[in-house]
Amino acid sequence: MGVSRKTLAREQNQTAYLFLLPWLIGFFCLTAGPMLGSLYLSMTKYNLLSPPSWIGMDNYVQIITNDSTFTGSLWLTFKYVFISVPLRLAFALLVAMALNKGIRALGIYRTIYYIPSLLGGSVAIAIVWRQIFDGTGVVNKALAWIGIKGPSWIAHPDYIVYTIVTLSVWQFGSAMVIFLAGLKQIPADLYEASQVDGARKWNQFISITLPILTPVIFFNLIMSIIHSFQAFTPAFVIGDGRGGPLDATMFYTLYLYLKGFSFFDMGYASALAWIMLLIIGVLTAIIFITSKYWVFYGDNKDGR
Amino acid sequence: MKRRILFSMLAALMVIVTACSGGTGAGGATSGTNGEGKTDGTGNGSGGTGQEQVELRIMWWGDQGRADRTNQVLELFQKKYPNIKVQGEFAPSSGYFDKLNTQLASGTPADVFFLGGNVVDYANKGVLLELDPYVGSELDLTDMDESMVEYGTLGGKLLHISAGANARGILINTKLFEQAGIPVPQDGWSWDDYAGISKDISEKLGDGVYGTYNFTVDGMDIGLKQNGAQLYNMTEGKPGFTEEQALSWFKYWEATTAGGGVVTPELAVSNPPSDPSKSLIITGKVAMSLIPSNQFAAYQGLTEDPLTMVQLPRGPKGTGVVFESSQGLSGYAKTEHPKEVAMLINFFINDPEAAKVLGNDRGVPVTSKNREALQAEASDADRIVYDYTSRVSEATKTEPFAVSYNPPGFAEFSKLAETTVQEIGFGRKKVEQAVADFYNGTLQIFAKNQ
Numbered sequence: 001m002g003v004s005r006k007t008l009a010r011e012q013n014q015t016a017y018l019f020l021l022p023w024l025i026g027f028f029c030l031t032a033g034p035m036l037g038s039l040y041l042s043m044t045k046y047n048l049l050s051p052p053s054w055i056g057m058d059n060y061v062q063i064i065t066n067d068s069t070f071t072g073s074l075w076l077t078f079k080y081v082f083i084s085v086p087l088r089l090a091f092a093l094l095v096a097m098a099l100n101k102g103i104r105a106l107g108i109y110r111t112i113y114y115i116p117s118l119l120g121g122s123v124a125i126a127i128v129w130r131q132i133f134d135g136t137g138v139v140n141k142a143l144a145w146i147g148i149k150g151p152s153w154i155a156h157p158d159y160i161v162y163t164i165v166t167l168s169v170w171q172f173g174s175a176m177v178i179f180l181a182g183l184k185q186i187p188a189d190l191y192e193a194s195q196v197d198g199a200r201k202w203n204q205f206i207s208i209t210l211p212i213l214t215p216v217i218f219f220n221l222i223m224s225i226i227h228s229f230q231a232f233t234p235a236f237v238i239g240d241g242r243g244g245p246l247d248a249t250m251f252y253t254l255y256l257y258l259k260g261f262s263f264f265d266m267g268y269a270s271a272l273a274w275i276m277l278l279i280i281g282v283l284t285a286i287i288f289i290t291s292k293y294w295v296f297y298g299d300n301k302d303g304r
Numbered sequence: 305m306k307r308r309i310l311f312s313m314l315a316a317l318m319v320i321v322t323a324c325s326g327g328t329g330a331g332g333a334t335s336g337t338n339g340e341g342k343t344d345g346t347g348n349g350s351g352g353t354g355q356e357q358v359e360l361r362i363m364w365w366g367d368q369g370r371a372d373r374t375n376q377v378l379e380l381f382q383k384k385y386p387n388i389k390v391q392g393e394f395a396p397s398s399g400y401f402d403k404l405n406t407q408l409a410s411g412t413p414a415d416v417f418f419l420g421g422n423v424v425d426y427a428n429k430g431v432l433l434e435l436d437p438y439v440g441s442e443l444d445l446t447d448m449d450e451s452m453v454e455y456g457t458l459g460g461k462l463l464h465i466s467a468g469a470n471a472r473g474i475l476i477n478t479k480l481f482e483q484a485g486i487p488v489p490q491d492g493w494s495w496d497d498y499a500g501i502s503k504d505i506s507e508k509l510g511d512g513v514y515g516t517y518n519f520t521v522d523g524m525d526i527g528l529k530q531n532g533a534q535l536y537n538m539t540e541g542k543p544g545f546t547e548e549q550a551l552s553w554f555k556y557w558e559a560t561t562a563g564g565g566v567v568t569p570e571l572a573v574s575n576p577p578s579d580p581s582k583s584l585i586i587t588g589k590v591a592m593s594l595i596p597s598n599q600f601a602a603y604q605g606l607t608e609d610p611l612t613m614v615q616l617p618r619g620p621k622g623t624g625v626v627f628e629s630s631q632g633l634s635g636y637a638k639t640e641h642p643k644e645v646a647m648l649i650n651f652f653i654n655d656p657e658a659a660k661v662l663g664n665d666r667g668v669p670v671t672s673k674n675r676e677a678l679q680a681e682a683s684d685a686d687r688i689v690y691d692y693t694s695r696v697s698e699a700t701k702t703e704p705f706a707v708s709y710n711p712p713g714f715a716e717f718s719k720l721a722e723t724t725v726q727e728i729g730f731g732r733k734k735v736e737q738a739v740a741d742f743y744n745g746t747l748q749i750f751a752k753n754q
Binding site for chain 2 (some may be wrong): 048151152243244245246260264
């Protein structure tokens, strides 16, 4: 019995590895090499065109002690992540709950609301966004009707980041689809039982919907945070592509890109990339650690 | 059984790993054959009529109009030299150099690419093809202006062939002057005149119309030259200006802005003066701006308002403007076909058919024959440009100025200058503080990129 079980496990492992093979190959051939390469480059002075020269930790020291653009772009990126991620998730949940009311033609709505997620990261949409939020764009024309003179949303350093946040929130589709699937999993009898006990909609939402959805929220949260940290296209296209005006669109990834490809400082850019990896890693770890206090897995408990 | 599976998996992994690294191997093989092609080409003599097929790539920046013209020239070239196939690539100016840098880093740039005043950055890094061996055979420079050949000679080597010359000047929308009842300014005006006229236009034409764009950054080198300084001293490898000199230039623009008459910083961000299609000059919202003369036709093509060009206001030493290379062609140092590269560059500057197609899009032709041929059948817009550039040439006879290249690390430098202007414009820093930070940053960038 024990022996055959062992064999079975090993065979299953082998099958698993066989299926993992394509990913492993991709990782070792395409990802691991460049990552190690960039780790090496981050400790060199490398202007792209001449061979790199070793300078040890100088790039890291310079970044941390003497680079105001680094601090500025990090602060901006955090601001963007912490505003856009909660907004996007809240919006996605709201729409998912509206769609979960059992309306007709759900498939069509689901598709339509999902489309922005597919398009939202593209250059074309970012250009459309520029037009909409321009000083004489649609938004300001609408505001003018109700007597408000709107600023130029894409040109003033105080506002431009919010234009980019709205673009990110608008891409709520993929989070919505996952929420929708999660909502469908919630057994209807829980609602019925609580209704009999006199619970209101709000109480149901707080005490039933949210707790059961926590694994889905957890997943969406991690994916959104990682994705938002890497936001590049909207900042590149809605801003001037150089982080302007006044570094108000200087997202971390854009700064990294400019340093590497425009300013001939690939070693420095590699160091920036590793710092970003570290930050995202730490943040994800924090969410994972805290998750045991707020994420509820039905199958871990004794079940209903 | 288990062992066999494990073994076959390992084998599969190995095959694929070698296939991955085979990618580079295959690349090496290809370049090997190309190398062969090159030696064959040399063996076949100078006419380029050999049987060996050669493929070149060329890259430039610009709009669709420029792309159409350039592709047409490439077709003419391929008709003349059937054994050379040329593949054109282009990008808008904003992303062009990032693309070029990436390709250079990976060793896959075009064989021929266009560069502007930043040619120094590339010459310093040794990625440009030395063209001296081809002068007199594939590359004919007998008809080219001496100053232009000098311009492309960096560190004693010919690395760059100018594809057109221009002179910067003030673009004027004359319709706005007419509406405001102000006479169109003439050469020889002063910076006080400029500030005063800008203010008058804004005041007379009211809300949303401005006298001038803020060209603190684009005009900085001119402003410095007018005061006997320069951005960067190439021979000594250090900045050619002091913090005080920079401060007085920034202060002039701050005062002119405070007086009214300069486009607001927000509008300058959403309608940058560098992009003719977005410029407020063509929508009749701004009366004056600084442009390179080869862009004049593009501006005039986008508006009905009659435009014209006037020399820059004068400083203590004159206008500070010279008739100089606007952009030009360079070869990639490691190209497989240096001889054909020289032939292609030669075609761009010497062929009369090509000159006709290209027109003044990249500047006035650099060879006298082509210049005369184009002048003979110039359009109205072209005539304004010829008239303007000849006035500049005339002026520099009595008031010569050195031709200037972009300082090293130009992309980073211009980003810093742009940010400084915005810090002042959006009221984030006092002008003294902003310029002090700018000067410090400039010193660092120059030092780092030498």
